[in-house]
Structure formats: C-alpha cells, structure tokens
Amino acid sequence: MAVFGQTDHSGHKMPPTPTPTPTSTPMDHSGHKMTSMNMSSTVDIGDPMNREGSGTSWLPDSSPMYAYMKHYKDGGMLMLMGTAFLRYTQIGSSRDVSAAGKGGRSRFDAPNMAMVMYSRPLSERSQLGLRAMFSLDPITQRGYGYPLLYQSGELFHGEPIHDRQHPHDFISELAATYSYKINDSRSIYFYGGIVGEPALGPSMFMHRVSGMNNPDAPISHHWQDASHISWGVVTAGYNFGKFKIEGSAFNGTEPDENRWAFDKIQLNSFSGRFSFNPTKDWSFQISHAYLKDPERSEPELRSMRRTTASAMYNKAFDNDRNLASAFVWGQNYKEGKYTNAYLFEADYTFGKNAVFGRIEQAQKDGHELVISDDDPLHTGTYLVGAYSIGYVRDIVKDKGLDVGLGGMLTGNTNPTALTPIYGGTKHAGWQLFIRFRPSKVSH
Secondary structure, three states, rough: OEOOOOOOOOOOOOOOOOOOOOOOOOOOOOOOOOOOOOOEEOOOOOEEEEHOOOOOOOOOOOOOOOEEEEEOOOEEEEEEEEEEEEEEEEOOOOOOOOOOEEOEEEEEEEEEEEEEEEEEOOOOEEEEEEEEEEOOOHHHOOOEOOOEEEEEEEEOOOEEEEEOOOOOOOOOEOOOOOOOOOOEEEEEEEEEEEEEOOOOOOOOHHHHHEEEEOOOOOOOHHHOOHHHHHHEEEEEEEEEEEEEEEEEOOOOOOOOOOOOOOOOOOOEEEEEEEOOOOOEEEEEEEEEEEEOOOOOOOOOOOEEEEEEEEEEEEEEEOOOOHHHHHEEEEEEEEEEOOEEEEEEEEEEEEOOOEEEEEEEEEEEEEOOOOOOOOOOOHHOEEEEEEEEEEEEEEEOOOOOOOEEEEEEEEEEEOHHHHHHHHHOOOEEEEEEEEEEOOEOOOO
C-alpha cells in the first residue's frame, strides 16, 4: 500500500492504536514509540500497516508506504494515497486500435487513482475501517481508454475494446471492515463493499510497489487481478500471523461502460485465497474463483474459473534504497480451454531515482483480441508478449508530494500467424510522463 506523513502524541493515555498530536512521534498503549512498521492495518487490527495491499491482500511487511497519515486523539487514523501520471504514450504495429471509431496509437492522457482510508478502535481488541477509492479516468481517459498493445476487456459504445486499456470507474472502492484481535498472533476480519475487491489474486497492479512507477496496466490483468472493481463484495478472513485464509462472495461480472454510475450490486461468484508472509521481505498467495457471467463482451459465456499464484519480494537496504519485485501467474478456464498469463516486474529506487521494468506473456484467443468472427484467425489462441523498461527521477521529493519525470520503452511480440492483423511480429512503443504521488512515510 502507499501512505503520506505522520504526527505524534500529546501525553494522554493511548487507546490500542496511536493517538498523536502534530508535533511528535505516535505512541502505542504501552507508551512505546510507534512506526509504520508496527501500526495496525486499516483492514485488520492484527496486521502491520506496511502489509496492507489493495482490498484485503497482503504485501511484504518491509514494503515502503507513500501516503499522508493523520492520527486523532480518539485513536482514529486517516490515510490518503494515490498516483497520477501526465503523459504522452505511443504504441507500435499498424493495426487500427480505435474503439468504436475513437482513439489512435498515440495519446496524451493521465492515468490516476486516489484512495482514502480511515480506521478507529472500537475496543482494546476491535477496530472499524472505512475505505474509498476514486479515479478521474472517466474524464482523463474517456470511455475508450489509452492505447496498449494486446490489452483486452470491456466495452465502449457496446463494442469490445482491443489494444487499449479501458478507464476505471469513478468510484472503484467503497467498503467497510470490522476486525477483532483474538491474541497477539491471531485475528479475524470481515470486509463488505458496495464496490470493492474480493479475495482473488495478488494486490492489484496500482498498489504493488514493484509496479507503482509504471503508468501502464499489465496485458495479463484479466488473468490475475481484474476483479479489483467488483460491484458487491463480502469477505471473511482468519489471520494466523504469518498465514491467512479468506473467502469471498462477490459480483464476478465486470463493470459496465458507464464509469460514473453505480452498477447492479449482486453476489454471484465465489473465491478463496491463502496468503503466507514467511519473513518481512516475502509475500505469497494462491487463490481460486468461480466467476459467473464474467465478460460483458461475451454474453454467451456463462461462467469461468480463475486460478492465480504470486510471489512478491521487497528489500529495504536503507531509507534511500529499496528493491521491490513480483512474479504473478494467472489462469482462466472457460469453454473447456485453459489459458495462462505470466508477469514479472521489478522496481529499484535509489535516492531520487528509480529504474523499473515488466516482462509478461499471455495466451489470448481471437475473441479477446477482437479478430473478426469470419476470419479463420478468430478461433486460434496466441501467445503475445510485452517487455518494458523505464526510469523516473524525482525533481521534488519528501516534501509531502513527490514529483518525478520519467519515460518508458516497450517491446511487443506476437506469433507470425497474427502478422495480417498487427503488420509484423515485433513492435516498439514509448512514453514520457510526469508522476505525482505522496511522499514516503518514514519508518
């Protein structure tokens, strides 16, 4: 997760979470100084805050947090986090990548996300949490999104989007949590959202430290963490300290193309996830889900099963150097056929600089690539790849808001069979951007 700056204690007796004033360091109920490493997650009172990812997912405990944090004397805590990119992006290939006649292979745009989290102790052992996430994508990306070769999923003006990343809903999460600490190593929690993220997949790409500097969504997104915006979610979890088991009932149907309005809220799908953080630097998960009516672009598809597994590693060498990486595998099973997607991404931050990259391959069929039904290629499945490397330098850092200038180069590959569609087998793209995010919370 990401978080912004913090304040301190006034000398009064503390409830179970910190109650600082704006001039010193937060203290726990025993009078010890607290850091972001030992404050509680807003989702689960039994988790350290640095472990908190998107929805109810886990990150490595050593993960840095980029956010603004404020504590209240009643034990309440407010966190604000987010990321925005102002950029110009251009992709390769000769394919018409428009959606319903809108958009080309280049664009000025601004992918963005903002999140508000609040938690407050209800007793010595229990906590209430509130979460909301928003995106101005409906304005900055409009309905047809930004060019991203081989990306698939969702609709614009009733037509399937291809080779573009769709915009996210204005309201992407609106959820509440209740957690109870059984003892020092065990806790339970309940998460419910009008819109939210079920227990499926790793922490989604915008919340992974390994991917925060990358403006692009993964092309493997719909195999790994696409359910992060589900209109209707209920999750229950049991935390064993280093282990966690959880299950969700949720809406497995992807959001509709009206990015401003509430979708129909329903619980038509189910998932389960097992998470394991053996050390402060590692986080693993495996999950499986049954999704009902998952794709609006495939109304004849009644159900799909998705399985994911991931390993995330984070190493904080010191306050100025951090290495974050993630390996994610996802598999979809539909209509008697399995398809797989693989992703590896990493980010090395040193001082005001960061180098980041992503390697991914995904098996996509002719329907997902929106190849015409009367084209013989429509019935095939194809392994496509995207390989990116980028650099960003902060021109403003640790001032409450970090502002970075960066760029990224991307190479894409597709099999020879798709040459009639994409005009070749190898393509290149690039982008330049300005990145905005809150400064890192010091430990």
